[in-house]
Amino acid sequence: MHPPIRIRILASGSQGNAAIVSLRPRDAAPMHVLLDLGLSPRKLCGALAVENIHPLDIAAILITHADADHLHGGWSRNWPFQHAKVIARSAHHGAMVRAGIPATRTLNADPDADSKHFFPHIHCLALPHDVAGSTGFRISTDGVALGWATDLGQMSNDALAFFTGVDALCIESNYDLQLQQRSSRPDFLKQRIMGGYGHLSNAQALHAALHIHGQRALRHIVLLHLSSQCNSYNVVQELWHAHAPELAKVMQVATQTLALPWLCVGQPRMCNWSESLFVSQR
Ligand SMILES: [Zn+2]
Numbered sequence: 297m298h299p300p301i302r303i304r305i306l307a308s309g310s311q312g313n314a315a316i317v318s319l320r321p322r323d324a325a326p327m328h329v330l331l332d333l334g335l336s337p338r339k340l341c342g343a344l345a346v347e348n349i350h351p352l353d354i355a356a357i358l359i360t361h362a363d364a365d366h367l368h369g370g371w372s373r374n375w376p377f378q379h380a381k382v383i384a385r386s387a388h389h390g391a392m393v394r395a396g397i398p399a400t401r402t403l404n405a406d407p408d409a410d411s412k413h414f415f416p417h418i419h420c421l422a423l424p425h426d427v428a429g430s431t432g433f434r435i436s437t438d439g440v441a442l443g444w445a446t447d448l449g450q451m452s453n454d455a456l457a458f459f460t461g462v463d464a465l466c467i468e469s470n471y472d473l474q475l476q477q478r479s480s481r482p483d484f485l486k487q488r489i490m491g492g493y494g495h496l497s498n499a500q501a502l503h504a505a506l507h508i509h510g511q512r513a514l515r516h517i518v519l520l521h522l523s524s525q526c527n528s529y530n531v532v533q534e535l536w537h538a539h540a541p542e543l544a545k546v547m548q549v550a551t552q553t554l555a556l557p558w559l560c561v562g563q564p565r566m567c568n569w570s571e572s573l574f575v576s577q578r
Contacts, residue, residue: 298320299320299440299560299561299562299563300319300320300321300322300437300438300439300440300561300562301317301318301319301320301435301436301437301440301441301442301464301560301561301562302317302318302558302559302560302561303315303316303317303318303331303442303464303466303558303559303561304316304347304555304556304557304558304559305466305518305520305550305555305556305559306335306339306340306343306555307334307335307339307550307551307552307553307555308446308520308521308522308550308551308552309365309521309522309523309524309550309551309552310365310521310523310524310552311365311552312334312335312336312339312365312368312552313331313332313334313335313360313365313366313446313520313521314330314331314332314333314334314335314340314343315330315331315332315444315466316328316329316330316331316343316344316347316349317329317330317331317435317442319417319435319437320437321417321437321438322437322438327355327356328349328353328354328355329354329355329356329357329358329418329435330354330356330357330358330377330380331358331360331433331444332358332359332360332366332367333357333359333366333367333368333371334364334365334366334367334368335368336368336370337368337370337371337373337374337376338370340368341376343555351376351377351378352376352377352378352379353379354377354379354380355379355380355381355415356380356381356382356383356414356415356418357377357380357381357382357383358383358384358405358418358420358431358433358444359382359383359384359388359392359431360430360431360432360433360444360446360447361384361388361425361426361428361429361430361431361447362384362388362391362392362395362428363426363447366447367391367392367395367397369395371395371396371397372394372395372396373396375396375397375398377401380401381401381402381403381414381415382397382401382402382403383402383403383405383415383418383420384402384403384404384405384431385404385405385406385420385422385429385431386404386405386406387422387428387429388428388431389402389404391428403415405420405431406420406422417435417436417437418433418434418435419433419434419435419436419458420432420433420434421433421434421454421455421458423445423447423448423455424448424449424450424452424492424493425447425448425449425493425494425495426488426493426494430446430447430448432444432445432448432455432458432459434458434459434462436462439562440463440561440562441461441462441463441464441561442462442463442464442466442561443458443459443462443464443465443466443467443508444466445459445465445466445467445468445496445504446466446467446468446520446521447468447495447521448468448495448496449491449492449493449494449495449496450492450493450496450500451496451500451503451504455504456504456507456508459504459508460507460508460511460512461511461512462508462514463514463515463516463561463562464514464515464516464517464518464559464561464562465505465508465514465516465517465518466517466518466520466550467496467501467504467505467517467518467519467520468495468496468501468519468520468521469496469497469498469501469502469519469520469521469522469527469532469549470489470494470495470496470497470498470521470522470523470526470527471489471490471495471497471498471523471526471527472497472498472526472527472528472531472532472535473490473497473498473499475525475526475527475531476489476490476497476523476526479525479526481525481526495521495523498527498531498532498535499535501519502535502536502539502540505517505540505543505547506539506540506543509543514543514546515546515561515562515563516546516548516559516561517543517546517547517548518547518548518549518550518556518559519532519547519548519549519550520550521550522549522550522551524552529549532549533549
């Protein structure tokens with residue numbers, strides 16, 4: 297039995313973010329999706345090749361926002377995803393065109409916009425992050441759902457409701473409050489990060505996960521975008537084991553340098569899903 301959704305997070309952090317999501321809807325063809333393009337073309341296409349996925353097989357690319365760690369500048373010189381639609385909120389379209397993404401490939405992810413008609417399995421939500429904001433994604437099919445929330449300054453009630461019911465929650469856990477406050481960063485930067493329009497702290501991510509888990513059990517949690525300066529794997533583990541020991545058992549941490557194994561959404565373990573099951577869409 298193969299899972300309807302699986303995800304492989306290739307990299308997460310301020311130096312670059314990207315993930316591959318593969319869907320196998322019962323009523324439609326298999327589909328490969330990318331979440332952010334924060335790696336260079338060489339690195340990302342290399343990672344796809346390892347998975348035996350051709351760039352022309354990518355059906356959709358979801359862009360959370362257009363910062364360089366989510367949209368690498370190298371794509372302006374190399375655009376191999378000729379069959380893909382790029383889904384992003386209109387607030388980011390200008391920056392995306394400047395980054396070299398063909399405007400003709402872009403779909404509007406604003407509420408009631410056109411992307412829903414092309415990709416009914418993908419839902420989008422505006423999240424607070426700097427001036428243009430970020431976008432959260434919920435990908436669901438055949439009774440399972442994946443939530444993706446990174447680069448957001450706060451988790452509103454609307455965002456909690458949007459992600460409630462997912463089986464796998466991938467959520468930013470950027471900084472430890474004390475490490476941030478004691479860091480040598482200038483005050484304006486600390487304020488930008490912690491002021492509600494920057495990044496989620498470890499405690500905020502844990503609180504959000506507990507709330508969502510309380511509505512319906514989470515089977516996987518992946519913490520994203522850990523700060524290399526104001527956070528660490530051990531700090532996160534200590535927090536979760538102290539305050540949510542049961543949830544800590546299904547939590548893992550994405551890193552900047554090492555791709556996580558494929559995660560099968562809705563199933564308890566990592567999966568070994570044969571690539572031969574995918575038929576090329578090109
Ligand atoms: Zn970022």
